[in-house]
Amino acid sequence: MSRQYFGTDGIRGRTNQGLTAELAMKIGMAAGTHFLRGKHRHRVVIGKDTRLSGYMIENALVAGFTAVGMDVVQFGPIPTPAVALLAQSMRADLGVMISASHNPYLDNGIKLFGPDGYKLSDEDELKIEALLGQYIALAPSKEIGRARRIEDARGRYIHAVKSSFPADLRLDGLRIVIDCANGAAYQVAPSALWELGAEVIAIGVGPNGSNINDGCGSTAPMLLQETVVSSGADIGIALDGDADRLIIVDEKGQVVDGDQIMALIVTNFARAGVLRGGSLVATVMSNLGLERFLEGQGIGLERTKVGDRYVLERMREGGFNVGGEQSGHMILSDYGTTGDGTVAALQVLAALVRAKKPASEVLHPFDPVPQLLKNVRFAEGKPLEHADVQHVIAQAEAELNGCGRLVIRPSGTEPVIRVMAEGNREDQVRDVVDRICAAVEKVAT
The missing domain is CATH 3.40.120.10 (Alpha-D-Glucose-1,6-Bisphosphate, subunit A, domain 3)
Structure with a gap:
């Protein structure tokens, strides 16, 4: 069965276009129905990042889940890993994170976690997809679910995060810049560092609904680099919109991937x-x-x-x-x-x-070999299956044999072909990538 909604990381799309309130409610109904197992009172926990559309999608999901008889616990803005953790610790049947990760604020997404705190299997996702195209029975009126919001979810997560740090160490004397991308970790990450003794300089902690990942965070570390150097910090930490991604900047302003x-x-x-x-x-x-x-x-x-x-x-x-x-x-x-x-x-x-x-x-334990990644956008079709493109790729693979690697793949979230090459010689890597990209562009237009 082919996938219509689920990608490599949940369901993602432009809000009010690919991802609407109607679809979110149906997802809540379908996922809730799929996880109504056993005779206990069923529970789903929901977190989100700071996107404006999070309010709309959260309310739609709550309507869908409660309509099929599942109780809902809402956390508000909280990192994706916190949802996974709390789904497990609160004995929930399902965990939901509303986020499009590092994407711009106009996009949003729905990530689902099972009762064990792990992302859903392909099998579970396909069953939920199948339900989206079927009639879903509603719960009897007296069995409609309840919804409540809890205020201490962030504190629970901070405690868990600090428990991962060695008990014999402290961060006293370290000046740390933390960039939270105006996203889900804007409260918890600076607090965890401060509680461990660090001097914290927090940036990207003023979310307004539309500035998530906007010129900040792990995908745009320039602000972090500048702040680390100008403040004389020992290190910089950049998270993405839902805080499951990390990039570091050393005291010289160099990015550590x-x-x-x-x-x-x-x-x-x-x-x-x-x-x-x-x-x-x-x-x-x-x-x-x-x-x-x-x-x-x-x-x-x-x-x-x-x-x-x-x-x-x-x-x-x-x-x-x-x-x-x-x-x-x-x-x-x-x-x-x-x-x-x-x-x-x-x-x-x-x-x-x-x-x-x-x-x-x-933070620089090895010297990377020259590597180049370029993206080629296409309108439709399968450019990588074209004979001319395959011929150029075969030539490139022969040239890099024994001294480098070639990785070419379509994106799982957008109509883009990603072309990556690496090897001992920078000029050869650049030439190989440019030739393949030109071949793809020629057949994709």
Whole structure:
């Protein structure tokens, strides 16, 4: 069965176009019906980021869930990993996060978590999709669900986040800039750092409904870089709109991407004897330099398709406890069931405290090989199946054989072909990517 609504990370679209209040209510009805299992009183927990459309979608979801007899607990603005955590701890049947992650505010999305705190399986998503096209029975009038809002959800999450930080360490003496992208973590992340003793300079903490990810956060670290340098901070931390993604900036203003962060965390886990499975799980987009570095450390690298759900699936299958993406999704399964930018940041800060060295000396454990990623937008069709494009790709693969890699894939969330190449020579990498992009553009227009 093909997917009409679910992508690689829940359901996402432009609000009042691809994602409407009507659709959100139907999703609530369908997901609620699917998880009405057993004779207990059923419960769903709902969190959201700070987008203007969050009010509309939340109310529509509440209507859908209560209409089929499921009680609703609303958290308000809270990170995605908090929803996963609280769905499990509150014995909920389902967790929902309303967010389009790092997308602009005009977009929104619905992410679903099962009672175990993990994102739904493909099987569950397909069953919910099937229900969206069917008649859904409503609960009898006397069995309509109730809705309530709780105010201490953020405090519960802060406590859980701090529990992931080593008990023998403090952040005293560290000046930390935290950029919350005007998103879901604008209250919890600065509070957690302050409670651990840090001097906190918080930016991106004034959400107004439309400024989420706007020139700030992990996808736009320029403001963080400037603030770190101008304030003389020791380190900068950038989260995305729903705080499941992390990018770091060292004291010199240099960006540290997910590959470097994963390298630091996985080697520290290995030295401490707590690394499970002997490998890091990352995607095909992670730099070849990371793979070579880990090999020198006696640590394996398991590669998956792009998407944190695929990383997590492989982690669960193989019993690994460290995984993530170059883009900044970090999954540390000892501390949570999904990516958590704040928890990953605390692992980085713990390494910094223990090393007693500047961030620039700690956070760049390997030298990445030249890597270039370009996106080509297309209107319709399947450009990658065109014979001319396949011919150019075959030539590029032959040129990079033994000295680099080529990764070409359609985006899972928008009509874009992503072309990535890496290798020992920067000029060769650039030439290969440009040729493939030109071939795709030629057949896509």
